[in-house]
Amino acid sequence: MVDFKRTKYYVNREISWLAFNDRVLEEARDVQNPLFERANFLAITQKNMDEWFMVRVASLQQQVMIGHDRVDAAGLTPTKQLDEISKVAGGQIKKQYQVLTRSLLPALRREGFELLHSDDLTANQIQFLKRFFDQELLPVLTPMAIDTTRPFPFLANDTLNIGVRLKKSEDKLEKYIAVLQVPETSGRVIALPEKNQYILIEDIVQLFLPSLFPGYVIRESTVFHVIRDMELDIADDEDTPNILQDVQSKLQERERGRVIRVIFSRTTSSSLRIKLIKLLHVDESRAYMVNGPIDLTFLNVWLKFIQAPDLKFPPFKGYNNPNLAPDKLFNSIKHQDYLLHHPYDSFKPVIEFIQTAAKDDQVLAIKMTLYRVSGKSPIVKALGEAAQHGKQVTVLVEIKARFDEENNVHWARELERQGVHVVYGLRGLKTHAKVVLVVRREDDTIRRYVHLGTGNYNDVTANFYTDLGLLTSDSELGADVASIFNILTGYSDPGYFHQLHMSPDGIREFIYEQIDNEIANAKAGKVAGIKMKFNSLSDERMIRHLYQASQAGVKVSLIIRGITMLKVGIPEVSETIEVHSIVGRFLEHSRIYSFENDGNPKVYLSSADLMTRNLDRRVELLFPLKNDRLRDKVLSIFQIMWHDNVKTRVLQANGSFEKKDRRGVMALDAQEMFTQDTLVQQNNQMKQEQLTATKQRFEPLNNPFISEEYGGEE
Incomplete structure (x- = not known):
């Protein structure tokens, strides 16, 4: 008898999430994608990771602080999870900057678009930026000294800041520290007078820092990015008389959550980095150094300046029935x-x-x-x-x-x-x-x-x-x-x-019943199979049910965009389970639940993923497709996506996701196929409208001089 609760049968939720973000990062590396779209994918990985730190890593940190030491399905305590994910996240951040500095920035430069550093500027450009600094930045910049009378200031979540190490002109000791927040009033990227040349706002501030500290010598300055604990803890109980007021109050509190991650420029000295880490009260394992511009979402801002449609996905509009x-x-x-x-x-x-x-x-x-x-x-x-x-x-x-x-x-x-x-x-x-x-x-x-x-x-x-x-x-x-x-x-x-089926409870129990029915059919020699598509699979009890289905010989086909704590290919546990993940132009968000039902498939759509929160702590709906035509259409959508061999990664027994081997096989990009089908529909509709308009134009009017023999009404 297999014990499905054994930790070796599960992947840690956070490690699985980082694997998903790595699949997004692969799209930034993929030269088959248009250049600007690759840059966009890289920016998405930054935004994804920021939010993940704000919520998931913050939640683990809170558990550690209150002494919570219960292990997860994979057997890891919150402390052990923090240790593991800090390492994996650090490796992923390193890969992000390799993509940026070795691939994207050189490629953008070859296309004629340059992001300059202060060392690259001409005298005319420096003069232009000095006027910009004096007029736009100097009035809003606030340098904040840190000493016994002026404590370390509050730095808001998701902000860029500059740390400065100074000394007085006549002093030998470098004992002065100051910080200032990079202003957001002028945007992150500034266009230079020369066509297609740009510079980041933080580089401009650093270029003219001496004017902010007259009488002092700047020994070092560094840019750093702060992410705070943004988990919102709403007291959903009878002691909270007004949930709207409570949310508004908690939103204000959330802005002052603990610092959960800080990223420094690679050039930061050890002494300044250690000093800032101490002042920010952040664990050193979550302080990362990067070789390039901090906060990669600047790419989205930069690309908005540039008109180059051939470097983007072709424009697309959905079909209007x-x-x-x-x-x-x-x-x-x-x-x-x-x-x-x-x-x-x-x-x-x-x-x-x-x-x-x-x-x-x-x-x-x-x-x-x-x-x-x-x-x-x-x-x-x-x-x-x-x-x-x-x-x-x-x-x-x-x-x-x-x-x-x-x-x-x-x-x-x-x-x-x-x-x-x-x-x-x-x-x-x-x-x-x-x-x-x-x-x-x-x-x-x-x-x-x-x-x-x-x-x-x-x-x-x-x-x-x-x-x-x-x-x-x-x-x-x-x-x-x-x-x-x-x-x-x-x-x-x-x-x-x-x-309808409604969670909490209702959807879980209904899916259990359908899985059990497929298990019974498989044991009776009937046609059995499960096809599901959703965003995440992290509910341990649901995974156990799928393991039981596999043990009974039911073929289980899962398309999962993000997290999956399930493992495939385990003898006597998950040998008949296959997991695909599609990451492409469009974010896969639909949820499909289909059961073979001895050759008469039952198909359902839902707002719910197979996560404990969706099944037990949210109001979700699952609804059937009763119409055979619509049911077959959804099954066709699933099958096309299942056979995608361009944007699909397949989960391996070792936990990695690998692209399909396309040798000798025609390429099938499901999202592109659906897009082309839409264009055909739109073209056919346009032809039909033109035909109708032409008929109406030449349709005989109620004219007594027009003979019925030559086109009159029948």
């Missing part, structure tokens, strides 16, 4: 379900679903969940307009959505101001479900129209996140969604749902 145009939308959904595969299908019909409902006199009510939205959300605007038009509008705004808390608090207040009934989520749970309900009166009856999705109602990220959504007027799904909103906004326990 003409049946989902505003004037046809409700009638179309009334007669059939529609599946949207974003970004290949435009997100516009989802926006127009809500906009049309807001203006439609027959619509009585709109109910919706919001987890992350854009800064200028047309959906939020439409919801406000709907309320002003007298419709009943109820919106659950999840104000605990990580790093979107402030944005969501703003939208919640704005919606309330416009007359929308706003719910701020449930105590102890995040509402991560993606659902809209539109209630419409039609011919003396009430019909419910529903949108269910795997991704957020964010019109910006919908252009580069892959997600799936269902538009339906199915009466049972509509009744289930109505029950969901009664649970979220009131006191309701419906006892059962017709088709």
Whole structure:
């Protein structure tokens, strides 16, 4: 009997996350990607790692501080995890800068785009920058001395700072230390007068530092980047009378969290580095030295200056189904379900679903969940307009959505101001479900129209996140969604749902049942198989169920973008499990759960990943595709992605991810294939529109001089 709880069967969650970020870094190294996109991938790895330190590493640090020493599934204590991930993260940071300095900057230089250092500047450029410094930077710079009367200042999260070591002109001792924050008022990258030449703002500040410290000699200056603990601890209990106020209060506290990581320039002296580490109260294992510009997100800022479309991915817009145009939308959904595969299908019909409902006199009510939205959300605007038009509008705004808390608090207040009934989520749970309900009166009856999705109602990220959504007027799904909103906004326990499954608890138990059914089919010699696609797999109990399926001979095919704590290829444990990860132009975000069911596949979409938080501590929804056509379409999407051999990495028994061997095999890039299919659809639609317009143009008018024999109406 195999003990599936043995630590050797699991990968540490954080090590697995770092492996995912390394796959993103591979895209920055891949010369098959356009140059600017490679730079963008490198910037993404920086942003990813910053957020990971702010939350995951910070959480482990908190556990160590309170003496928590329980081991994870892989057998590591929080202290041991910190030791391991600090080393692996350090290696990854080193690789980031190798990509930057050995590959990207030289390639950009060959294209004619130069990032200059102060040593590279001409006399004219220095003169130009001196005027810029005096006019734009000097007024906002605040050098802060550090001594017995002036303690070390607070340095905000995610800021660039300059540490300075000085001495007085007549002194021999170098005993003075000062810091100043690099201002953000002028942007990170400054264009020089010469075409396609640029310099970073911190280099300008360092160039003219002496003017900030008259009477002192600058012995050394260094740039360093500070990341703080940004984990938001909301007390979801009855002692917190107002969750909105608590979130707002915690947001202010969060800004002053402990320093969790600091990155220094490689040229920093040992004495200055040690002094700053001590002043920042950061563990030395999380102080890293880099050979190049600190905080690689400067690449995104820099590339916005440059117009070079041939160095980017070709522009792409999703397909707009003409049946989902505003004037046809409700009638179309009334007669059939529609599946949207974003970004290949435009997100516009989802926006127009809500906009049309807001203006439609027959619509009585709109109910919706919001987890992350854009800064200028047309959906939020439409919801406000709907309320002003007298419709009943109820919106659950999840104000605990990580790093979107402030944005969501703003939208919640704005919606309330416009007359929308706003719910701020449930105590102890995040509402991560993606659902809209539109209630419409039609011919003396009430019909419910529903949108269910795997991704957020964010019109910006919908252009580069892959997600799936269902538009339906199915009466049972509509009744289930109505029950969901009664649970979220009131006191309701419906006892059962017709088709939906809801976490906490419901999705976990349902997936267990489906896995058990596949195990029973495999043992009975029937067709059995599991196909799933999601973002992360870190729930130990779910992994054990998948191990049991493999042990029974069920073929398990998993497409996982990010974390996977599961191991493959373990004899008698996971021999029939295969894991693929696709990292490409679009961020894979859709969640698909499919079970072979003895040749009659059952296919479900969900907002949930297979993580403990999604299954036990969040409100999530899982919903079926009842329509055979839509079910087969999703299975086809999965199969195309499964056979991708360009952007896919396959998990190996040793824990590494390796690209497929393409020798003698035609290249198949799933994302590119979906993109090309979209372009074909758009071209066919354009031809059809042109044909229709031509027919209308030459269609005979009601003219008595036109004979029926020569083109009159039949």
